[in-house]
Amino acid sequence: MLSDIFTLGTLGTDIFTDAIVFPLLTSHVCSRWRTVAFTTPRLWRTLIMTRNSTLQLSRTIFWLCRSRRSPLRIHLDFRDQNWNWDERSHNFRYTDMEDILRVLLPHMARWQHLELLCDTWEPIFTFLWHTRRRSAPLLQSIAISRCNAYFVLPGETFRPPALKRHIQLFDGDAPVLRRIALAGVHVDWTAGSLRNVTDL
Numbered sequence: 001m002l003s004d005i006f007t008l009g010t011l012g013t014d015i016f017t018d019a020i021v022f023p024l025l026t027s028h029v030c031s032r033w034r035t036v037a038f039t040t041p042r043l044w045r046t047l048i049m050t051r052n053s054t055l056q057l058s059r060t061i062f063w064l065c066r067s068r069r070s071p072l073r074i075h076l077d078f079r080d081q082n083w084n085w086d087e088r089s090h091n092f093r094y095t096d097m098e099d100i101l102r103v104l105l106p107h108m109a110r111w112q113h114l115e116l117l118c119d120t121w122e123p124i125f126t127f128l129w130h131t132r133r134r135s136a137p138l139l140q141s142i143a144i145s146r147c148n149a150y151f152v153l154p155g156e157t158f159r160p161p162a163l164k165r166h167i168q169l170f171d172g173d174a175p176v177l178r179r180i181a182l183a184g185v186h187v188d189w190t191a192g193s194l195r196n197v198t199d200l
Contacts (some may be wrong), residue, residue, distance in 0.1 A: 009180075023066075052096035060103055062151035071138050074104065078118050078146050090120045097123040101126045101130050109171040111136050115143045124185060128167040135173035142169075142177065146184030169194065 024046055026037045037043055044066035049056050057187050064072075078092040104111075108131070124146055165184040168186035169180075 001112055038066065041066065041070040044073070045070040046073045048077075049100060052092065052099050057099065057103055060100075060118075064103070064107055067110075071108065072107060072110045073112060074114045076100070076114075076116045077124060078116075080119060083119050085148070087120050088123070092118065092120075092123055094122045094126040097126040098130070101127065105130065105134070109137055110113050111139050113141045114139065116147050117147055117149050119146070121146055121184075125167070128169070128185075128187065132167050133139060133171050136170045136177065137173075139170070139174045139177050141179035141181075143179075143181035144183070144185045145181075147182065167192060 023037055024042070026164055044063045047060055047063055049060060078096070080091055083090055116124065116127060121140065126143060127144070167185050168188045172178075174194060177197060180194075180197055180200075
């Protein structure tokens with residue numbers, strides 16, 4: 001029963017930080033709560049990353065181990081409020097995304113909800129490229145946003161030009177995907193088989 005109560009504590013919020021803090025709080029109350037928390041996989045199913053750091057990668061690996069086979073809610077927010085709008089100077093690059101995907105991709109069969117927020121196209125392209133030939137059997141919703149208002153200004157051209165290509169989303173193999181939200185993101189819809197999408 002205590003396990004169910006703990007799980008409700010994470011499911012009852014849409015605030016991702018609460019879902020991260022709650023398992024830590026419950027596991028530090030007493031030894032019994034700690035044991036219950038560590039043996040309740042659903043308590044650890046929400047993953048948050050805001051930068052490529054050893055601390056966040058280690059925490060994510062810990063959460064992935066504790067969540068066992070539970071479906072995952074993943075929130076990746078790599079925006080930088082101090083960014084100077086130069087695509088080449090952003091502190092989150094494609095290599096950072098590759099580091100993070102090395103941790104997340106082995107668990108892609110468990111992805112249920114995913115949100116990715118970036119200022120620049122390079123890491124988004126990297127995400128799409130590395131997931132394009134994989135299936136996402138449990139994925140119900142995905143939101144990817146290029147949070148850079150300047151790329152839609154009149155007269156602006158696509159940057160970086162070398163990455164101007166459309167990529168298929170999950171090779172069309174996401175049978176329960178219902179909701180897709182894309183902002184500043186272009187994908188190849190012609191080759192896909194995402195027939196069950198109801199909200200775009």
